[in-house]
Amino acid sequence: MNVVTRGIRNAFRNQIRTFSIVVILGLSVGLALAMLVARQAVTDKISSVKSSVGNTVSVSPAGARGFEGGGTALTTAQIAKLATLANVTSVDSTLSDRLTTSNSNLASAVDAGSLGQRFAQNNGTSFSGGEFQGQRPSGATSGTSDSETPVMRTFTPPVTVVGTTSPTKLSSSVGGGSFTLKSGKTFSATSTENVAVIGSSLATKNNLKVGSTFTAYNTSITVIGTFDAGNSFSNNQVLMPLATVQKLSDQAGAVTSATIHVNSIDNVATVTTAATSSLGSAADVTNDSAAAESSVAPLENIQTISLYSLIGAVTAGAVIILLTMIMIVRERRREIGVIKAIGASNIKVMLQFASEAVTFTILGAVIGIIFGLVAGNPITKLLVNNSTSAATTATTMGGPGGFGGRGGGRALRSLGSNFSTISASVGWDIILYGLGVAIIIAIIGSGLASFFIAKIRPAEVMRAE
Amino acid sequence: MLEVKNVKRSFKSGDVTVNAVDDVSFKVPEGQFASIIGKSGSGKSTLLSLLGALDKPSSGSIEVDGKDIAKMHDHALISYRCQKIGFVFQSYNLVPNLTALENVILPMEFAGLGKKERLERGKKLLAQVGLTEDQMDRKPGKLSGGQQQRVSIARALANKPKVILADEPTGNLDSQTGKMVFDLLHDLARSENTTIITVTHDLSIAGKTDRTFQLIDGKLTEYKK
Ligand SMILES: Nc1ncnc2c1ncn2[C@@H]1O[C@H](COP(=O)(O)OP(=O)(O)O)[C@@H](O)[C@H]1O
Ligand SMILES: [Mg+2]
Numbered sequence: 001m002n003v004v005t006r007g008i009r010n011a012f013r014n015q016i017r018t019f020s021i022v023v024i025l026g027l028s029v030g031l032a033l034a035m036l037v038a039r040q041a042v043t044d045k046i047s048s049v050k051s052s053v054g055n056t057v058s059v060s061p062a063g064a065r066g067f068e069g070g071g072t073a074l075t076t077a078q079i080a081k082l083a084t085l086a087n088v089t090s091v092d093s094t095l096s097d098r099l100t101t102s103n104s105n106l107a108s109a110v111d112a113g114s115l116g117q118r119f120a121q122n123n124g125t126s127f128s129g130g131e132f133q134g135q136r137p138s139g140a141t142s143g144t145s146d147s148e149t150p151v152m153r154t155f156t157p158p159v160t161v162v163g164t165t166s167p168t169k170l171s172s173s174v175g176g177g178s179f180t181l182k183s184g185k186t187f188s189a190t191s192t193e194n195v196a197v198i199g200s201s202l203a204t205k206n207n208l209k210v211g212s213t214f215t216a217y218n219t220s221i222t223v224i225g226t227f228d229a230g231n232s233f234s235n236n237q238v239l240m241p242l243a244t245v246q247k248l249s250d251q252a253g254a255v256t257s258a259t260i261h262v263n264s265i266d267n268v269a270t271v272t273t274a275a276t277s278s279l280g281s282a283a284d285v286t287n288d289s290a291a292a293e294s295s296v297a298p299l300e301n302i303q304t305i306s307l308y309s310l311i312g313a314v315t316a317g318a319v320i321i322l323l324t325m326i327m328i329v330r331e332r333r334r335e336i337g338v339i340k341a342i343g344a345s346n347i348k349v350m351l352q353f354a355s356e357a358v359t360f361t362i363l364g365a366v367i368g369i370i371f372g373l374v375a376g377n378p379i380t381k382l383l384v385n386n387s388t389s390a391a392t393t394a395t396t397m398g399g400p401g402g403f404g405g406r407g408g409g410r411a412l413r414s415l416g417s418n419f420s421t422i423s424a425s426v427g428w429d430i431i432l433y434g435l436g437v438a439i440i441i442a443i444i445g446s447g448l449a450s451f452f453i454a455k456i457r458p459a460e461v462m463r464a465e
Numbered sequence: 466m467l468e469v470k471n472v473k474r475s476f477k478s479g480d481v482t483v484n485a486v487d488d489v490s491f492k493v494p495e496g497q498f499a500s501i502i503g504k505s506g507s508g509k510s511t512l513l514s515l516l517g518a519l520d521k522p523s524s525g526s527i528e529v530d531g532k533d534i535a536k537m538h539d540h541a542l543i544s545y546r547c548q549k550i551g552f553v554f555q556s557y558n559l560v561p562n563l564t565a566l567e568n569v570i571l572p573m574e575f576a577g578l579g580k581k582e583r584l585e586r587g588k589k590l591l592a593q594v595g596l597t598e599d600q601m602d603r604k605p606g607k608l609s610g611g612q613q614q615r616v617s618i619a620r621a622l623a624n625k626p627k628v629i630l631a632d633e634p635t636g637n638l639d640s641q642t643g644k645m646v647f648d649l650l651h652d653l654a655r656s657e658n659t660t661i662i663t664v665t666h667d668l669s670i671a672g673k674t675d676r677t678f679q680l681i682d683g684k685l686t687e688y689k690k
Contacts, residue, residue, distance in 0.1 A: 002574065006563075013562050338558045341519055342620065343547025343575035345540075458546075459520040461558055462510040462632055 003348050007355030011363075021324050022363040025441070028317035029361075029368025030375065033434050035310035037376035038383055042302045049296050050289075055265040057272050057287045059258040059279065067096070067160075073254035074283055076246075082260055085274045087267040092166035092259045095245050098158040099238070105215045109201035109236045110157045159202065161216065161238045163245025165189040167197055169259065170229055175237060177229030184210035184225030191241035194248075197225040199235035216240075217248035265289065302383045314437055317364070321445025325357050329449045333456055340458040350450040357446040358439065365438035369431050376430070467493040467516070467628060467660060472525030472535075474511055485511040486522070487683035495627070496658040498651065500671040502688060503680035509664040510632055512680065516662065517550045517630045518542045529627065547575050551621030551659075553631035553650070557613040559605040565591060565616045566601040572623045583623075590619040594649060611642040618650055622657070629654060631663040635670065643667070 012018055059082065063071035076093070083091045099106055160175070167186040168179045186197050196216075198208060203226045208214060212223045216238065229235050246252050262271045268289040276285045329336065336349055474486040485508040493499050503509050514520040516527060518534050526533045534545055552558075559568045566587050573583035591601050594615035605613050614634060621629050631650065635643030647670050654661045663674070671677045671688075679688040 010562065334558070335560055338554075338560065339571070340543075341517070341546060341552055342572045343543060343624070345543050345575075348575065457520070459514040461552075461554060462514045462519065 003352045004355045007352040008359045010352070011356045011359035017324075018360070018363075021320065021360050022367060024320055025317055025361055025364025025438075026367025026371060028313045028320065029365050029434055029437055029441070030371025031368075032310050032313035032317065032437050033368060033372025033430055034376045034379045035306040035313060036433055036437075037372065037430060038380040039303055039306040039310065041380050042299050042306065042384070046296045046299050046303065049299075050265050050292055054288070055262040055268055057260040057262060057268060057275055057285060059260060059275060060284050060286075061256060062282055062284050064256065064284075067098070072282070073251065073256055074258065074279070076253045076255060078279055078282065079255050079258050081278050082258065082275055085260075085271060085278065087263045087271050089261045089263050090166075091261070092164065092169055093242055093255045094165075094257050095163040095242055095249075095251060095254055096256050097161045097163070097245060097249050097251075099161055099216055100158070103215075103217050104159065106159050106202065106206055106238070108156045108159050109199070109205035110232060112156055157236070159236060159238060161240060161245055161249075163240050163242040163249075165242050166259075167227075167239045170234055175229065175231060175234035177231045177234040180228045180230070182226045182228050184223070186225055186239075187241050189241075190243070192243040192247070193241065194219055194221050194244055195224045195240065196221045197227055197239040198223055199237045200226050200228045201232060201235040202238065219248055299384070305383065314441060317361070317437075317441040318444040321357055321361060321441055322448055324360070325353060325446050325449035326452060328356070329353065329452045329456075334461060336453060336456045337458045337461040340456070341461050346454045349453050350446075353449055353453060354442065354446045357442040357449070361438035361442040361445070362435070364441075365434050368438070369434040372430060372434060466495055466528075466530065467662075468526075468528040469516070470526045470528070472512075472515060472522045472527060474508075474515055474520065475523050484683045486515060489525075489683070489685040491678060491685060491687075493660055493662065495660055496654075497676070498654060498661045498674045499663070500674040500677045501662065501664045501680055501685075502666070502668065502671050502677060503664075507680040508683040509680055511683075512685075513630050513632050513662065513664060516628070517552060518545050547572060548624055549627045551624070551626040551629040553614070553617050553621050553629065553634045553663075555633040555636040557605065557610070557617045557637075559613055559616055559620075561605055564602050564604055565596060565608065565612075568605070568616055569619045569623055572620060576624050578624075586623065587619075590622055591616065593653065594619045610638050611646060614638065614646050615649065618646070618653065622653060622659075625657065626659065628660045628662065631661065633664050633666065635665065635667060640667075643670070647673070 059074070059079075061071040061074050063069045073095070079091055079093045082088065166189060168181075170177050170179050181197075182200055184197070187193065187195050196214075203209065203223070206214065208223050208226075210223055210225060213220045214223070215221070221238075221240070227235075227239070229237075242255075246254060260271060260275060262268050268287050272285055272287050275283075279285065339349055340346075469492070470490050472486055472489045473484065475482050475484045477483075487508070489512060501509050501512065511520070515522050518537070522535050526535050528534075529545075529549060534542065537545060559565075560571065563571070566584075569587040569590055570583045573586065578586070588601065596612065596615060596619075600608060600612060605616070608616065614637075618634075621631075629650070634650065635647055638646060650661065650663070651673070653659075661674075663670075665671050677688040678685050
């Protein structure tokens with residue numbers, strides 16, 4: 001028998017009271033844990049959403065996205081200025097172009113399908129005047145007065161050439177996807193060689209492998225690598241050094257899109273503003289972070305709610321223990337006096353009561369942990385579903401990417417579906433947290449009781465009851 | 466040797482100041498058995514708690530073995546209570562959820578005695594006060610008043626104190642049981658050469674002690690038989 005075991009034993013002196021306290025404490029610890037679980041799940045999701053959106057800013061010529069719209073290309077000089085802005089780590093520039101059957105021997109790996117045919121039935125207007133350089137199979141009627149006769153042309157989506165300073169980052173303005181090198185190597189940002197890294201489906205279609213050559217812009221280009229982007233559109237692309245494409249396509253210094261990499265997600269907005277004022281009306285500067293911000297807002301609300309609920313639950317637990325301990329100390333006033341009279345120090349008496357409080361809370365924690373394990377996930381789902389259903393419908397927008405590809409639309413769709421996949425993970429760490437919470441509750445709870453213990457005068461034992 | 470010099474203890478309740486112990490001086494040599502008699506409210510309990518360092522005098526000095534406990538720091542007072550003093554109370558004051566044996570062991574634990582030693586001594590003391598093995602493992606609620614007071618005497622003797630202070634130890638017992646408890650206290654103290662100061666209402670008990678003091682309104686005088 002010592003101070004601690006006496007405290008533990010005292011916890012069971014009044015069994016009905018012990019039972020009630022333990023159940024109430026269990027609920028408060030359980031609620032605290034469930035809130036902790038919810039908060040953790042939501043926090044993880046927020047950071048994953050934020051990092052999936054990325055800390056990048058997209059720059060395109062004003063009015064142009066990929067091959068859609070119009071406007072004038074940006075210049076290398078304008079892009080160079082962006083690289084000097086504060087918080088910018090690097091800038092990737094691309095110049096996208098399309099190969100034609102007249103300047104290239106490459107066959108597209110993508111069939112027109114019904115979507116492609118839509119454009120073919122367009123009476124040629126939008127693609128006339130030499131602007132449209134779509135490939136036509138050798139059998140197609142070319143050269144006949146297509147502007148007068150609404151012929152059904154056989155349309156094949158063209159092969160896209162992307163001149164880029166960063167071959168491993170696929171621009172979202174032209175297909176996007178994540179770059180995986182399948183064979184060979186890539187070129188450097190400043191390369192001027194006539195080399196290319198080509199999409200895997202294009203390589204298969206044209207029987208090309210590392211070392212093969214093909215013709216583009218009537219020039220022989222050597223394949224130095226092949227890649228897989230995970231989507232058919234990008235896999236039908238040719239990546240070449242920016243300078244090479246600028247030179248071969250007679251577009252010296254032109255850039256059709258740039259991606260600014262920002263050092264931190266928090267600086268994306270500032271860099272966007274700085275880039276906008278640097279480029280003026282020449283460019284459209286956009287980022288996904290505003291959209292990401294608004295789509296994680298409900299999650300951030302849950303984060304706040306769960307934090308307050310967590311604090312509330314812990315406080316409630318502490319108050320329960322506090323009141324209980326004060327009640328117990330008052331009840332055992334005389335006994336405390338006796339123990340002091342026969343030689344116990346204040347510290348020993350306090351320790352005895354603290355271990356009684358810890359016993360209550362550990363029992364409560366056990367019930368609370370079970371409750372937390374069972375209820376953590378459902379509570380998280382409930383919170384998330386209730387406060388994000390509006391946001392989810394609002395963020396699901398944007399159709400198929402078309403030629404231009406709408407990176408933003410894709411990102412937002414994935415955010416929307418993210419909410420339903422939030423799940424709270426409950427593991428050993430939660431159990432440890434639970435015990436930690438319990439101990440904190442016990443310490444806070446027995447603190448004031450200790451003060452009362454210290455105030456009890458041993459001389460009181462001499463007084464008649 | 467217990468030497469009390471000009472000890473005063475006054476309580477303030479509102480505007481009135483009560484001199485519960487008023488300029489008390491006396492000496493009790495080692496091993497003497499002294500009793501204090503007096504009416505209810507005359508200051509007997511207050512004087513006893515001053516002697517046992519449960520309370521501090523408003524003025525005066527209380528010397529035990531040449532050391533003034535009125536000037537001791539809290540920490541020293543705790544070990545004084547633990548090592549030098551044994552208390553026996555009118556209402557026994559045993560810890561209700563500990564067995565008789567555990568109650569006797571408690572002061573030895575506070576004194577830092579080893580586990581085995583205190584268990585042995587606890588059993589020996591309880592046997593000396595006349596408890597059976599079976600009674601030793603009972604909680605106070607399942608012992609009679611007389612048995613509980615025996616346990617509390619065993620507890621008072623646990624750390625071989627210099628002085629035992631008993632506040633009406635027979636007050637809650639019938640006269641026969643009271644006599645037995647008193648004789649027990651007397652015998653044990655004699656054999657251990659312990660100084661005993663007991664407060665009592667019972668003049669027949671007071672008559673058996675070495676000397677008797679009388680308290681009247683906080684003032685102490687030697688009582689002549
Ligand atoms: N803590 C206290 N506060 C105020 N008055 C007290 C206190 N303790 C004792 N007294 C007063 O001191 C006087 C002596 O009390 P006490 O020593 O208990 O008497 P006795 O034990 O002889 O019956 C009484 O008048 C009592 O009311
Ligand atoms: Mg009294």
